[in-house]
Amino acid sequence: MIRSLVAPVLAAGLLLTTACTDNTAASGDARTMSVKASDTACEVSSVEAPSGTLTFKVTNEGSKINEFYLLGEDGLRIVAEVENIGPGLTRDLVLSAPAGTYFTACKPGMVGEGIRGDFTVTDSGEDVGPKGEDAELVAEADKQYASYVRDQVDQLVTKTEQFATLVKERKDDEARAMYADARVHWERVETVAESFGDLDPQMDAREADLEAGDEFTGWHRLEKDLWPARAEGYTAMTDAERATVADKLVADTATLYDRTRDMTFTASDIANGAKGLLDEVATGKVTGEEEYWSRTDLWDFQANVDGAKVAWEGLRPLLQRKDSALDGQIEKAFASLQALLDKHRDGEGFVTYDKLSEDDIKQLADAVNTLSEPLSKMAGAILS
Ligand SMILES: [Cu+2]
Secondary structure, eight states: OOOOOOOOBOSGGGGGOOSOOOOTTTTOGGGEEEEEEOSSOEEESOSEEESEEEEEEEEEOSSSOEEEEEEOTTSOSEEEEEEEEOTTOEEEEEEEEOSEEEEEEEOGGGOSSOEEEEEEEEOOOOOOSOOHHHHHHHHHHHHHHHHHHHHHHHHHHHHHHHHHHHHHTTOHHHHHHHHHHHHHHHHHTHHHHHHSTTHHHHHHOOGGGOOTTOOOOSHHHHHHHHOGGGSTTOOOOOHHHHHHHHHHHHHHHHHHHHHHTTOBOOHHHHHHHHHHHHHHIIIIITTTOTTTTTOOHHHHHHHHHHHHHHHHHHHHHHHHHHOHHHHHHHHHHHHHHHHHHHTTEETTEEOOGGGOOHHHHHHHHHHHHHHHHHHTTHHHHHTO
16 A cells, blocks of 8 residues: 555665664764654754764644655655654654655645655765674675565566456456455565555555545556445446556556666665554554455455564564664564464465454554554664
8 A cells, every 4th residue: 555665775876875873872963853743734853964874753743643754856755754653642763864855744644745845864974884793784684685575576576467367357256366365475565665656556556545636546446346345336347447457557567576676775774664564554454444345454464564574584683783672572572463363364365354353453453553663663773
């Protein structure tokens, strides 16, 4: 779905940037911004910071759930974000940012372009990169995560092509049978896929999140046509409409494939991505909104958790050096969440969302929050 993000590095020039700095006390102030987010405003305490580890302390003073983004120069690429900030809450976004031009954005009510502002990261000239053994551990985590991303997108390409063919040939039973399984590969790397601002709305937008004038394409468009039962007064797609949407999905997936071949990830990217995946679960999957028509939300839920877990596992050697207690907390919370999810397994997959009781949903939501809490501290811990 359309929210969230990791901070993959797109430009070759960014590859040398770093994931780690220190001196939060000494030079920390200039790198710590407070953000007052309300339903109508997004006040960032400074429009500039020196390159290095930045902290945005985002306080939601409004009445709607809010999100905060740092966007790249193109206004599309999500460098890092924190979402699901309830009224009255403060959440930190910690990331390592190279010099460059950015935008800040708050998104009250989690819709629209957001309330944007300019933000500049100046070149501090400091060698803020991880050093010695830390640098080796980050390099190893990057290697692991990048290969995971490539592998998942590889599988996504194959399954999306098969799915698209079934849809076009109107082999609907077979298409329905493979829908959730194909999407797993998208959801495992969802924050990376979403970091390309253009692809996510085309491929994974949910109808409920569209705004006037937006075209409804991608996975969920086809999902609705395959499972129209909850769609009142629905007009089925024609063969031509199906072909257009299916072909576009295949083409967009091919673009995603190309863009993920040479991606590299900083420790900040990986850590914020793990948290972003959990945010995805909290805002879309546990609520049953993601797969409104097919009710296959638990497949996506598991896939987001899988992706977050892989990200954490890659960073563990570093996290254990920095904060082994936090690592232990994360480990425990992953295990509890998984045990709970396992209760809802059915054959190769899961029960559909409508089979969950209110109590089941509450338990799952609590377990997600219990994991989100320490996971949201991981970036800060490893960048310290
Ligand atoms: Cu999604």
